[in-house]
Amino acid sequence: MHCWRSVSRSESVKRRKYVLDSYAVLAYLQAERGGAKVKDLLKEAKASDVQILLSVINLGEVLYVIERKLGYETAMNTLKDILRLPIQVAEVPLERVLAAAHIKAQYAIAYADTFAVALAQELEATIVTADPEFKRVESLVDILWLLGKDG
Template identity: 45%
Template structure:
């Protein structure tokens, strides 16, 4: 994996530099990564963020749950072999994979209990809140949480 600022532990008073405004932090949901893969609206913006991350001018994160969502979407649309190859390609990107733990599950469950978003999307919202990061998406489902988290809309 590329050199990316470390992820803080939940409830940790010391967040990585990316969250402390020295480097801008972004959380990609599955829609953002799939936009790049499928050359959809917003692909240029996602590619630009990846380029900034390569230059260590941005920190990119994705929840393990959203990573799994990308896998099953690609496997369903194409097949598991293509999905596995894509996941190997994703692991080469300057994109930190945020593991799931009890605190993150609870935070996502709280989001899901209050807002009409999918459970996977609730993990992206919770992670963006945890890191004070911009959530990158083009999925209109996230309009419901615009007051809860800052969103970088693809296609705007």
């Protein structure tokens, strides 16, 4: 099982890194458009030096969406499923909270999304998403668009 801890820059220097946003995780879990690309990245993570990360804030977003649609028990089963995947759940230290707050003050994107951006900036990772809001922060981070830039 993956642990809940801070991600240090030194442990992630050599690997290609991707940060999933909630859209990417939900697309994968619900076999929606774009989910196949996430599945491919997860296969790469198992087989190579690819590192997949998910902010605990974005994990919370995934879980509340699942609970709202399908109930608490399904959300808790989904959590177990996510924790079995080759995804490192990244805690949120104060420095990342401050970075996310700064991003939110500057850009019109959802607050939860700012945590994905801050994590990607910190680790020089690529965000994986199909959420068009991320177009607003393309100057800050690299983005792998699941459905193309225009969805």
